Amino acid sequence: MLSIRNLKVSIKGKEILKGINLEVKAGEVHAIMGPNGTGKSTLAYVIAGREGYEVSEGEIIFKGRNILELSAEERACEGMFLGFQYPVEIPGVSITNFLRTAINEQRKYRGLDPVPATEFLARMEEKKQLLELQEKLASRSVNEGFSGGEKKKNEIFQMAMLEPSLAILDETDSGLDIDALRIVATGVNKLRRPDNATIVITHYQRLLEYIIPDVVHVLFDGRIVKSGGKDLALQLEEKGYEWIRNES
Amino acid sequence: MEKDQNNILDEVTNSEYKYGFFTDIEMDTAPVGLNEDTVRYISAKKNEPEWLLEFRLSAYRNWLTLTEPSWAHIHHPPIKYQDIIYYAAPKRKKELKSLDEVDPELIETFKKLGISLEEQKKLSGVAVDAVIDSVSVKTTFTDTLSKYGVIFCSFSDAVQNHPDLVKQYMGSVVPSNDNYFAALNSAVFSDGSFCYIPKGVRCPVELSTYFRINAANTGQFERTLIVADEGAYVSYMEGCTAPMRDENQLHAAIVEIVAMKDAEVKYSTVQNWYPGNKKGEGGIYNFVTKRGICKGSHSKISWTQVETGSAITWKYPSVVLMGDNSVGEFYSVAVTNNFQQADTGSKMIHIGRNTKSTIISKGISAGQSNNSYRGLVKVIKRAENSRNFSQCDSLLLGDKCGAHTYPYIKAENHSSIVEHEATTSKISDDQLFYCKQRGISTESAIGLIVNGYAKEVLQHLPMEFAVEAQKLLAISLEGSVG
Numbered sequence: 128m129l130s131i132r133n134l135k136v137s138i139k140g141k142e143i144l145k146g147i148n149l150e151v152k153a154g155e156v157h158a159i160m161g162p163n164g165t166g167k168s169t170l171a172y173v174i175a176g177r178e179g180y181e182v183s184e185g186e187i188i189f190k191g192r193n194i195l196e197l198s199a200e201e202r203a204c205e206g207m208f209l210g211f212q213y214p215v216e217i218p219g220v221s222i223t224n225f226l227r228t229a230i231n232e233q234r235k236y237r238g239l240d241p242v243p244a245t246e247f248l249a250r251m252e253e254k255k256q257l258l259e260l261q262e263k264l265a266s267r268s269v270n271e272g273f274s275g276g277e278k279k280k281n282e283i284f285q286m287a288m289l290e291p292s293l294a295i296l297d298e299t300d301s302g303l304d305i306d307a308l309r310i311v312a313t314g315v316n317k318l319r320r321p322d323n324a325t326i327v328i329t330h331y332q333r334l335l336e337y338i339i340p341d342v343v344h345v346l347f348d349g350r351i352v353k354s355g356g357k358d359l360a361l362q363l364e365e366k367g368y369e370w371i372r373n374e375s
Numbered sequence: 376m377e378k379d380q381n382n383i384l385d386e387v388t389n390s391e392y393k394y395g396f397f398t399d400i401e402m403d404t405a406p407v408g409l410n411e412d413t414v415r416y417i418s419a420k421k422n423e424p425e426w427l428l429e430f431r432l433s434a435y436r437n438w439l440t441l442t443e444p445s446w447a448h449i450h451h452p453p454i455k456y457q458d459i460i461y462y463a464a465p466k467r468k469k470e471l472k473s474l475d476e477v478d479p480e481l482i483e484t485f486k487k488l489g490i491s492l493e494e495q496k497k498l499s500g501v502a503v504d505a506v507i508d509s510v511s512v513k514t515t516f517t518d519t520l521s522k523y524g525v526i527f528c529s530f531s532d533a534v535q536n537h538p539d540l541v542k543q544y545m546g547s548v549v550p551s552n553d554n555y556f557a558a559l560n561s562a563v564f565s566d567g568s569f570c571y572i573p574k575g576v577r578c579p580v581e582l583s584t585y586f587r588i589n590a591a592n593t594g595q596f597e598r599t600l601i602v603a604d605e606g607a608y609v610s611y612m613e614g615c616t617a618p619m620r621d622e623n624q625l626h627a628a629i630v631e632i633v634a635m636k637d638a639e640v641k642y643s644t645v646q647n648w649y650p651g652n653k654k655g656e657g658g659i660y661n662f663v664t665k666r667g668i669c670k671g672s673h674s675k676i677s678w679t680q681v682e683t684g685s686a687i688t689w690k691y692p693s694v695v696l697m698g699d700n701s702v703g704e705f706y707s708v709a710v711t712n713n714f715q716q717a718d719t720g721s722k723m724i725h726i727g728r729n730t731k732s733t734i735i736s737k738g739i740s741a742g743q744s745n746n747s748y749r750g751l752v753k754v755i756k757r758a759e760n761s762r763n764f765s766q767c768d769s770l771l772l773g774d775k776c777g778a779h780t781y782p783y784i785k786a787e788n789h790s791s792i793v794e795h796e797a798t799t800s801k802i803s804d805d806q807l808f809y810c811k812q813r814g815i816s817t818e819s820a821i822g823l824i825v826n827g828y829a830k831e832v833l834q835h836l837p838m839e840f841a842v843e844a845q846k847l848l849a850i851s852l853e854g855s856v857g
Contacts, residue, residue, distance in 0.1 A: 177808050203814035211812075215805045219827030228823055229813035236814065268827065289813065 128153045128324045129174075129293055134185035136166075136173050143169045145349035146185070151293070154321040158335055158360060159328045161346035162368045167328045168212060170346070171297040175209040176202045190292065203229075204236035206292035210282040210299045217269040222281065223251070225269045226288050233289070254287040258314045276307035283314035294318075295326045300334035312337030332364035347371050405462035411435060414562050417462045421531050421566075424538060434551035434561030441555045447718040448747040448779055449687050451660065454625055461563045461596070525578050525609075526571040530598050533569035540571055544602050548631035548668045548695070556627040556662040556689075560596045564629070567597035572607035572638075581837050583612035599630040603638035605671065610641040612840055624649075626685075627662045636671025636698065641679070643836050645844050648684035650851075655714025655743075658686025665692040669701030672727065677704040679835040681844040683851040686715060691749065693722035696730035696758070703732040706832040708844070710825075710851045711744030711776070720750035720767075720781075725758035725791070734765040737829045740776035741852055747779040752793055754786045761791040769799045770828050772821070772852065822849030 129151040136144040143166045151157050161167055173180050174187060176199035186193050194202055217225065231241040242250075251265060260280060270278050279299050286294050299311055315325055315338050327338055335343075335357065343359040344351045352371055353359065363370070405416050414435050418428040443454070520527050526537060533541050551561035572578050603609055613630075626648070632640050642665075651658025661684075667676035678692040694703030705721035723732035732752065740746040752763045769778035778799060786793050802824050810820035825848050826833065833841050 175812050177812075178804075199808060199811040200814050200816050203812050209812050211809065215803070215809045217806055217809070217824060217827055219830035220823055225810075225813070225823065228819060229810075229815050232816060232819060233814040285813065 128155075128190065129326075130188040131174075132186050132188070134170075134173070134187065135183045136169060137181050137183060138169070138179065142183075143349055144173070147346075147349075147351060149344065149351065151324050151326060153292075153324055154319075155341045156315070156319065156325045156327065156338060158338075158340035158343045159326060159346055159351075160330070160332070160343060160360065160363060163330065165346050166349045167330075167346055168297055171209060171295050171326075171328055174202075174295060175199060175207060200232070201236070203289075203291075204233045208286050208289055208291035208294040210279075210286060210294065210296035212298040212301065214270045214273075214278040214282055216271045216273075218271050220269050221266055222269055222284075223265045226251070226285060229285075229289060250288065254284060257317055258284060258287060258310060260284060260310070275302040276304060279303055280307060280310055283311050287314060287318055290318075291323065293324050293326070295328065297328045298330060299327070300329055300331065308334065309337060332360045335360045345371050403463065404460050407460050408457040409435075409459065409461055409563065413461050417563055417565065420462060421534070423534055426542060427534060430546065430551065431562050431564075434558050435563075437552040438555065438558035438562055441552070441558055443555050447689055447749070448745060448781075449689065449716040449718050451687055451716075454660065456559075459625060462565055519580070520578075523576050523579060524573040525576060526569065527582055528569055530564070530567040530569050530600065533600075537569070537571070540602065541569065541600065544600055544631065544633055545598075546631075548633060548666050549629050549664050554664060557629055557664040560598060560627045560629045560664070564596040564598040567599045567628070569599070570601040570609065570611065572603045572609045574604045575606040576604075577607070578609040581610045581612055583614065595624070595626045595628070597628045599628070600633075601631070601640055601642070602633045603635060603640045603674075605635045606637040607635070608639045610643070610837060612643045612645075612837055614645045614647075614840065614843065625660050625662070628664070630663070630665040630692075632667030632676055634667065634669050634671065634674035634676050634701075637673050638671065639675040639677075640667065641677045642667070642692075643840055644678075644680040644682075645836075645840055645847060646680065646682045646684050646688070647847055647851075649686075650684050650715050651686040651713065653713050653742075655686070658715070659684065660687045661685040661689065662687075663690045665690065666695065666722075667693070667703070668695040669698050669703060669727070669730075671701070672698040673700045674698050675702040675704075677702075677706075677835070678721070679704075679706040679832065680708070680719075681829075681833070681836070681840075681847060682707070682709040682717060682719060683847045685717075688715075688717040688719050690719045691722055693724070694732065695724045695726065696732060696761075697726045698730075699727040700729045700731075701727055702730070704835075705732075705734045705736070706835045707736045708739065708829040708832045708848070709737070709746055709748075710739045710848060711741070711746045712851055713742040713744060715742075715744045717745070718747045718749055720748045722751040723753070723763055725752075725754040725761040725763070728757065728759045728761070730758055730761045732761075732763045734763070734767070735831055736765075736767045737832055738767070738769045738778055739772070739825055739828070739848075739852070740769065740778050741772035743775045745777045745779070747781060749781040749783075751783040752785070752795075753783075754788060754791045754793065756787040759788055759790045761788075763791075763793045765793075765795045767795070767797045768828070769797075770825065771799065771801050818849070818853055821852050825849070825852060 131147050131149040134144055134147040147170060159167055176197060182195055187195055227247055234241060270281060282299060300308055340357055343355055343357060345353040405413055414431045418431055549557050552558055570582060601611060634640050648659040669676055676694045682688050692705060696703050703723050709717045709719050711717045720736060721734050734750055736748045738746040738748055748767045750765060754761050767780050771778055780797050782795050784793050806824055807820050826845050829848060833844055836844055
């Protein structure tokens, strides 16, 4: 699904990622953990194709294709989704309109006709039920006036609607109460399929009580310094990041 | 609706001005230039009564004493008024009874514009008074309307068939010496629309007029007069496109609205005239005077405009709130791109007691354009307990454009409340990246964000117009970011 080889990235001359290697297969859930400021969000943005980052070395292979030359929207259309840490408000644009535009642009990229309105609305309803969302999301403007929890739930809802092959969730758990956390986790678990993959980026171990990762990576100072099974997260929780710092 | 939304996306990929074609129809034109003979020529051509010729001549004489206003935040080379042809009309060979008799070229023009009269007639329930270069060619739905006593016809026809109404109301809202361009229009106006809704009648259909500037070097001087008698209601839509031209074309229209007691008039405009090319060459100069008067108590006039076209827009749709408890509204989206200049806003003049007005203005500037809001809210001493709320937002795309706000407030009593809010914002990189990450291209993302920004205004448009307006906003801003 995703294969990152020796990825080196800098912002304004400062090297942030110093040779990342990562292999994610279809059907897997990976967790990337690490203290603040070690490059977790940078990694997410670079995979998603945000501008302003200089990739000096390495490659990102997504579904067998080096995607570094692709724009963010092309990567999205190829099946990549980023759940934002700080979802941005788009005043006056309803979630319905936003999602329909997104889905139709993705369909156009794949040579498909726009989704019929009835089918689209049925899908909205189905995904809302799947995620046990009570909110009247459809008519609200994208993230406008949303609480932190609502924003994150909206990210998961969009993920459910867009059905990506690879979802990267950047600190989706931060600032969530247990209730919202459960909905986010349930969403990820329910949407999990043999043909898709998820990368969960998190600062805390807490989310991993709800989402069981196949592989846990520890990102430290721009490098993945440790990878292991789900127990690694527990070890981290127990010993703290100091443990990694001392080992590396 | 769904199809329309998809069309919006499709059309976003077509960047050049879509309506830049030219129809070759035999023209009947006045000699170049303006003098008393020109005015007489126009009046004679239209077989006008003596009083109207006098109205024109006195306006012309007034015009000679006036000077072009210079206070607007716009710049353009001097307009050569003597190089303009003031009258051009398609030659009418005989009376037209059905669409079959209309010049096929003309029908073709409408089809290119997406305004098939036939379809309009059959499907949308919209009565269309199509104006091509000064003379109304075809009026539909007149029969349906006449059942309700609604008069909706070309201005020329109104002069012939309803001279008393025209004489009573023409110039009563915008006097012929009101301003330079109004005087010019009053002297040389060619045609336009007339609408009268009798007492207690709710006009059963949305009325619309499509204007089109078509002949080279021909200024357009339409005149629209809408009178809603006591308790009447009408929704009037005006939409326009013009063919591509190298030389600037002057356009100076007048719209007058009269709302009697308990009457309501809703006037919507989508203006998409040729804005000039990317270098700022060509485009329409649009100097318009639009004003309504809430003459009776509890009357209401509402202006909604989406301005995306013209090289220069100079336009301040206003409401004189004369009747007690009358209401004036102004909802505007003005887009400027490349080298376009817009100086637009509204005037709300509170004269009656308990009068209320709302101004919502959304300016969007891109390229190297300049977009100014200019508004006057005046509350005179006797207009006690009046209220105004104004909100003027500016959205900037890029860093070479300008947004300006010139609010003028004059409140002469203590019981009235006048509020003015203004914001300036930009489309952020975060918003763009968020959209792109969902698979939405930059162009579509801008269209989406801009339409969201303008939603408060667009929602006041009739449905048919709202869709067209959304497309226009997206199309007008193509290539403005990236």
